[in-house]
Each structure stands twice: as structure tokens, then as C-alpha cells.
Amino acid sequence: MKKILVVTDNLPDQINGVVTTYKNLESCAVLDDYNIVYLSPRQFPYVSCPGYPEVKLALPRKMAKTLEAIPADYYHIATEGPVGLWARAYLTKRGINYNTSYHTRFPEGLHKLLKIPPQLTWRYIRWFHKHSGRCLTTTQTVKEQLEQHGLNNVVTWTRGVDREIFNPQPQKHRQLTTLLCVSRVSAEKSLEDFCRLQIPNTKKILVGDGPQLGYLRQHYPDVIFTGFKVGHELAEYYQQADVFVFPSSWDTFGIVMLEAIACGTPVAAYPVPGPQDVVECGVNGYLDRDLSVAVVRALKLDRDLVYSSSLHWTWQSCWEIFRDNLVRPR
Numbered sequence: 001m002k003k004i005l006v007v008t009d010n011l012p013d014q015i016n017g018v019v020t021t022y023k024n025l026e027s028c029a030v031l032d033d034y035n036i037v038y039l040s041p042r043q044f045p046y047v048s049c050p051g052y053p054e055v056k057l058a059l060p061r062k063m064a065k066t067l068e069a070i071p072a073d074y075y076h077i078a079t080e081g082p083v084g085l086w087a088r089a090y091l092t093k094r095g096i097n098y099n100t101s102y103h104t105r106f107p108e109g110l111h112k113l114l115k116i117p118p119q120l121t122w123r124y125i126r127w128f129h130k131h132s133g134r135c136l137t138t139t140q141t142v143k144e145q146l147e148q149h150g151l152n153n154v155v156t157w158t159r160g161v162d163r164e165i166f167n168p169q170p171q172k173h174r175q176l177t178t179l180l181c182v183s184r185v186s187a188e189k190s191l192e193d194f195c196r197l198q199i200p201n202t203k204k205i206l207v208g209d210g211p212q213l214g215y216l217r218q219h220y221p222d223v224i225f226t227g228f229k230v231g232h233e234l235a236e237y238y239q240q241a242d243v244f245v246f247p248s249s250w251d252t253f254g255i256v257m258l259e260a261i262a263c264g265t266p267v268a269a270y271p272v273p274g275p276q277d278v279v280e281c282g283v284n285g286y287l288d289r290d291l292s293v294a295v296v297r298a299l300k301l302d303r304d305l306v307y308s309s310s311l312h313w314t315w316q317s318c319w320e321i322f323r324d325n326l327v328r329p330r
Helices: 017-031 063-069 082-093 106-114 118-129 140-148 191-195 213-219 231-240 255-262 291-298 303-309 315-324
Strands: 002-007 034-039 046-049 052-058 074-077 099-102 135-137 154-156 177-182 202-207 223-227 243-246 267-269 285-287
Touching (some): 002 082, 017 034, 063 082, 099 118, 106 118, 135 140, 140 154, 177 191, 177 231, 191 202, 191 213, 202 231, 213 223, 231 255, 243 255, 243 291, 255 267, 255 303, 285 291
Parallel strands (some): 002 074, 074 099, 099 135, 177 202, 177 243, 202 223, 243 267, 267 285
Antiparallel strands (some): 046 052
16 A cells, blocks of 8 residues: 555544544545554654644654654655654655645734734745645635735645434524534634624534633623533434524635534624635525624524535545645656
């Protein structure tokens, strides 16, 4: 089997869009005689980022020895953190070709979290990806944004959904309309925009965990906080919700939106990259700068039509784009 080494700053058991993407590619890859293996913070000393424990900061001092111990047919750097950075240095210095991917809108996120000027982060993003054979990103909107900032090696890379888990089910009778948000609970996700929604005869459920959870629980007692949920238990929240609310302006995509529409639940979101590439207004959701307006409009949509709109999003298509853009190391 041909081996693909994916270099990532995420731990394999983390719950986020990056980990979900590569985990779902594994089964498709095996059918094509490829094997995906990982180089992650787990192979090095690492600590959790203060105030943001989901982010792992590794010290990959023996990167050369580690990479040489796992020779691969193809190399893909998934993230721009310490592990990705040191792997990039090793591969670039030795003239070994590799691909990269752009999963997260760091310039916008770091500006919101740490007030770092976006132009500084964009300078790093351009430098990090400039030697990549292909820089894979989630949508046409993000591709155009990267190209506007000077990258000319960008490929649009779709996403999929696990239909064995996420599918429509009969809704239970209830008195209140259910608004659902599924997210990592952190400041850059703009979850307070969801928590502040005041729409009559509705209840709000937030599924997820993260550094902002304690704050939100204290300040928004009318919201039901469930913590992390996965698999069929998570799917049931989507299936029983009337509208899925996606308040983030930071994500490049948002796989949770695909999971929602695959369950027949329409999406309400802002008109920003990610939602602009998933939400078909009047079909599977609505976009509006006023989330309340988007929610009220989405409530009127046909759930069968919402589900049908999800069918072209597949992990097989995601894998084929990834596979067809691999570059030979030499």
C-alpha cells in the first residue's frame, strides 16, 4: 500500500473539523490501496495552550529522526502549528515535495482572540504555504481569499458526511421549537450570538465543550449546555432540532452544517465564507446578518428538501480530490 504521512498539530482523538476530515478519509483511502498515517504532538513533548487547552503546543526537537523513521510515499502538512512548522522546515531543506492544507481562518481568529493584526498573520500564511505543491482548502470562497493574499497553488477541497450516523429520523412531539448549535465552546466561535437569540416559543441547546463553557453557563442560564456528544447521540440532537444555528465567522467550512442538513435540519448563519458555500438560501437554510431573521425564515423550510440538498456532499469526493492532488516527494 502507498503510505501518506499527514503531519498535524491535532491529537488523533480530538473532536474538531480537522481530525474529522482525515479520519473519514482513512476508509476511502484503504479501498484505493493507500494508508494514511499521522505525525502529531503525541510523538513529541507537548503542553496544552494556556487558556485554550484544545490547542496543543509541541516541541518537536527530533523531527528529522522521527520523519526518517516513517518514510512515506506522500507528505501532507495539515496544520500551521509547531509540528507542521518543523516538518515543513525538514522537508523544504531536503527538497522533498509536500502538500499543505488551510483549514482555519487564522488571521481573523487570532485578531479576535489576541488582537494580532491580520496582515501579520497573512504574511505567515503566505510564507508557510508558498513551497507547497498544492494548498488544499475547503471552499471556492476561501480559495479566492487565499489567492487575493498572494497564493497561487490553491485547490478547492470538498467535505462529506457519515450518512450511517447522520440521517433524518421522525421528530418527537414537543411544545417548544428547538434551536441547536454544535461547536467547540471558545471565544472565536461567536457563540454568544447564539446564546443571545430571543425568539418566542423556542429553546436553545448548545452541544460542545471548551474554554468558554463556564462563562456561557454563568451568563446564559436559559441555554441548555450538554457538553461533548458524538456518534448517534449527537445525531439525535440534529434530528430533533428545528433549526441549526451556525454563528461563527471564523471557520473555513463547518462540517457541523453538513451533519445538520443530512438530518433534514435547516441552517441559519451569517453570510460569510463557509456558510456561503453550504447554505442554499430557501432550500436548506438562510443567511442573514441578523441571525434571528435567518432562524425565522429557516423554520419554514421543507425538511425533505433540506435533506436532498445534502446528498452531493460525500467523503468519497473529498478523498478523490485529496488523492488526485498528491505530489511525489522527488
